[in-house]
Amino acid sequence: MTTAAIEISGLGKRYAIGVRRRGYDTLREAIVENARRQVQRATRRLPQRVDSTLWALKDVSLTIAQGEAVGLIGHNGAGKTTLLKILSRITEPTCGHADVTGRVGSLLEVGTGFHPELTGRENIYLYGSILGMSRPEIRRRFDEIVSFAEVERFLDTPVKRYSSGMSVRLAFAVAAHLEPEILLVDEVLAVGDAAFQRKSLGKMNEVAGEGKTVLFVSHNLAIIQALCRRAVLLSRGEVVADGPVADAIDQYLRAFESSAASNLLDRTDRDGRGWQLARISAVEIRDESGTHPDVVVGGRPATITVHVTEVLPETQCRLTIVNSLGQPITTLDTELPSRHDIRDAELGPRIECELSALPLLPGRYRIDILLKGRNQIQDGLLAAGFFDVEPGVLGERPMPVSGSDGDVVIDHAWRLPA
Amino acid sequence: MQRAPYPQTVEEPLETRQLAARPAAPRRVETFRIASTHGFGRLLNPRELWRFREVARQIAARDVKVRYRQTVLGAAWAILQPVGTMVVFTIFFGHLAHLSSEGSPYALFTLAGLVPWTYFSNAVLLGSDSLVMNSPLVSKVYFPRIFIPAGVVGAGLIDFAIAFVILVVVTVAWGTSLSIAILAVPLLVAIAVAAALGVSSGLSAINVRYRDVRYVVPFSMQLWLFATPIAYPSSLLSHNWRIVAALNPMTGVVEGFRWAVLGNPAAPWTLIGVSSASAVVVLLLGLFYFDRVERRFADII
Numbered sequence: 020m021t022t023a024a025i026e027i028s029g030l031g032k033r034y035a036i037g038v039r040r041r042g043y044d045t046l047r048e049a050i051v052e053n054a055r056r057q058v059q060r061a062t063r064r065l066p067q068r069v070d071s072t073l074w075a076l077k078d079v080s081l082t083i084a085q086g087e088a089v090g091l092i093g094h095n096g097a098g099k100t101t102l103l104k105i106l107s108r109i110t111e112p113t114c115g116h117a118d119v120t121g122r123v124g125s126l127l128e129v130g131t132g133f134h135p136e137l138t139g140r141e142n143i144y145l146y147g148s149i150l151g152m153s154r155p156e157i158r159r160r161f162d163e164i165v166s167f168a169e170v171e172r173f174l175d176t177p178v179k180r181y182s183s184g185m186s187v188r189l190a191f192a193v194a195a196h197l198e199p200e201i202l203l204v205d206e207v208l209a210v211g212d213a214a215f216q217r218k219s220l221g222k223m224n225e226v227a228g229e230g231k232t233v234l235f236v237s238h239n240l241a242i243i244q245a246l247c248r249r250a251v252l253l254s255r256g257e258v259v260a261d262g263p264v265a266d267a268i269d270q271y272l273r274a275f276e277s278s279a280a281s282n283l284l285d286r287t288d289r290d291g292r293g294w295q296l297a298r299i300s301a302v303e304i305r306d307e308s309g310t311h312p313d314v315v316v317g318g319r320p321a322t323i324t325v326h327v328t329e330v331l332p333e334t335q336c337r338l339t340i341v342n343s344l345g346q347p348i349t350t351l352d353t354e355l356p357s358r359h360d361i362r363d364a365e366l367g368p369r370i371e372c373e374l375s376a377l378p379l380l381p382g383r384y385r386i387d388i389l390l391k392g393r394n395q396i397q398d399g400l401l402a403a404g405f406f407d408v409e410p411g412v413l414g415e416r417p418m419p420v421s422g423s424d425g426d427v428v429i430d431h432a433w434r435l436p437a
Numbered sequence: 438m439q440r441a442p443y444p445q446t447v448e449e450p451l452e453t454r455q456l457a458a459r460p461a462a463p464r465r466v467e468t469f470r471i472a473s474t475h476g477f478g479r480l481l482n483p484r485e486l487w488r489f490r491e492v493a494r495q496i497a498a499r500d501v502k503v504r505y506r507q508t509v510l511g512a513a514w515a516i517l518q519p520v521g522t523m524v525v526f527t528i529f530f531g532h533l534a535h536l537s538s539e540g541s542p543y544a545l546f547t548l549a550g551l552v553p554w555t556y557f558s559n560a561v562l563l564g565s566d567s568l569v570m571n572s573p574l575v576s577k578v579y580f581p582r583i584f585i586p587a588g589v590v591g592a593g594l595i596d597f598a599i600a601f602v603i604l605v606v607v608t609v610a611w612g613t614s615l616s617i618a619i620l621a622v623p624l625l626v627a628i629a630v631a632a633a634l635g636v637s638s639g640l641s642a643i644n645v646r647y648r649d650v651r652y653v654v655p656f657s658m659q660l661w662l663f664a665t666p667i668a669y670p671s672s673l674l675s676h677n678w679r680i681v682a683a684l685n686p687m688t689g690v691v692e693g694f695r696w697a698v699l700g701n702p703a704a705p706w707t708l709i710g711v712s713s714a715s716a717v718v719v720l721l722l723g724l725f726y727f728d729r730v731e732r733r734f735a736d737i738i
Binding site for chain 2: 106112117118120127136145148
């Protein structure tokens with residue numbers, strides 16, 4: 020018999036999103052606002068309250084068994100982090116409830132709780148206790164934590180003198196040695212260099228294998244797939260899929276594609292930092308034959324065209340090509356200039372990126388775009404477009420066709436004994 | 438809607454015990470219900486506070502350790518603040534304005550008031566900003582948030598202890614012998630702690646929503662300093678007004694210190710009594726307000 024570790028039923032969380040999107044208000048504003056409300060109420064012009072609230076989570080019901088590792092996926096703003104915040108009791112739900120059996124450890128952001136003035140040693144104790152470890156527990160695992168983080172020599176140095184890599188490693192190491200029955204993890208595997216990421220992933224795998232209940236949030240679908248057998252897809256605060264990880268991921272990618280297919284200007288899941296003086300209106304990729312947009316043959320010259328609503332001074336553009344598992348393959352960035360780049364006054368509201376030979380293996384890829392202008396981020400869209408690569412030839416050599424050979428192909432030549 | 442604390446114990450199932458490979462004997466695992474809460478009782482839940490005691494300890498330790506890191510004078514600041522103010526007061530109020538000091542040397546008379554006052558004032562100044570200063574913690578980790586202002590109020594006691602030792606040394610050096618009354622000091626400190634915790638927990642909670650607190654507090658503490666009989670004796674006031682003045686918890690503390698340390702003859706028990714009652718009221722008001730709004734901190738900080 021297995022008891023549920025987490026039993027969520029009808030959980031909802033409503034946020035008030037005022038007209039003013041400010042970090043905080045002042046007493047004066049509150050008084051003015053209150054007076055305005057009173058006047059409006061008196062004159063019956065009170066605006067619909069519906070506009071000013073947002074359900075970050077809506078009627079979420081889930082049962083997670085003990086020892087299960089579940090991935091939580093969804094677009095930005097789908098409610099993944101809100102759900103973890105409620106389960107870790109940082110914020111309260113508006114309605115519904117969740118029954119949690121066992122000690123909960125949550126890793127919502129690595130290293131919150133680190134104090135820059137304290138030494139590495141002191142921070143291990145401070146952060147450990149904040150994450151819910153007792154002092155003997157920390158003492159017992161102290162050496163393990165230190166060697167995992169590879170900071171032995173800097174234990175008595177204040178953390179503010181650490182490189183950012185070191186402090187992140189230390190924070191992750193503390194967090195990874197938590198011993199709760201239930202672990203909530205939000206996007207923490209994206210820290211450190213590649214070697215450390217591999218190590219972290221191994222550690223997480225070990226944790227998931229130890230029979231702990233783990234709830235992972237990540238945009239990296241490959242990690243979710245590696246760690247979890249079950250995944251839950253959230254969209255606009257609701258559970259839209261719950262099942263074997265492959266199915267949920269498929270559905271997630273399909274949702275991505277359908278949002279890409281709709282008019283890009285209608286999309287609301289834009290980068291929150293964007294000023295939106297100029298917006299991305301369309302993106303397409305064509306190879307030299309140019310007949311079919313978004314279907315290109317590998318190895319041929321290709322052009323990615325980004326259409327924008329406005330031409331701003333200092334326009335910059337960054338394209339990230341991402342494979343079907345959500346892993347970035349490469350990033351093309353105008354902010355790393357070459358003398359072959361051209362600024363053309365005649366071009367109109369568009370940005371073109373020419374690839375002399377598309378070095379991608381057959382498969383489906385997506386393009387994420389970040390648009391800058393006037394030295395500010397203007398707009399950003401994940402999965403702005405999708406394209407299919409057909410098998411082709413690179414440097415007169417045919418490409419491997421099967422999907423298990425990686426994502427890229429490099430022009431090369433062999434020398435073999437005759 | 439249910440109230441949150443809903444602990445119910447179930448035996449941990451066999452599977453988890455084996456897989457988790459814990460050295461512990463059969464452990465009892467608690468089911469905790471997370472739901473929206475109403476009213477009071479989150480904060481004043483002793484189980485919850487006890488469960489997170491280690492965080493409280495670590496936060497207070499952090500506040501102590503960090504206080505004087507990268508300062509040249511270090512803990513000497515704990516002494517310099519009250520002594521500096523004492524010098525200014527002695528020159529202006531003692532020598533120029535000739536305020537009465539009820540027989541004690543004026544400098545000593547003020548210092549005895551400034552030592553507890555400096556503790557109180559620093560605790561309120563730092564405490565009221567503490568939640569906002571720790572906003573990453575508040576929005577990313579759960580623990581009873583009262584530990585944040587309480588940590589500041591608790592950490593200040595170290596400074597206070599240093600300053601208090603200096604006060605006693607100076608008093609003795611001046612030729613005043615200590616009396617048994619000095620045993621009342623812990624009670625007086627408790628009053629100051631209660632008042633400081635009440636004020637700073639209330640203000641820190643308001644500060645989460647209204648940052649005006651940041652500007653109001655430093656200014657108000659200046660006024661409060663002069664409203665407290667530190668530069669002058671409360672005997673300047675008529676009997677009835679002294680009772681009113683004792684509604685300020687620090688009045689009783691300051692007058693109590695003069696009696697306990699400087700050996701002023703008359704024990705100001707009335708003042709101490711009124712002040713402790715008022716400190717308890719301030720403490721409860723602060724904690725209750727904190728408790729009411731704590732659940733919203735992470736959403737609005």
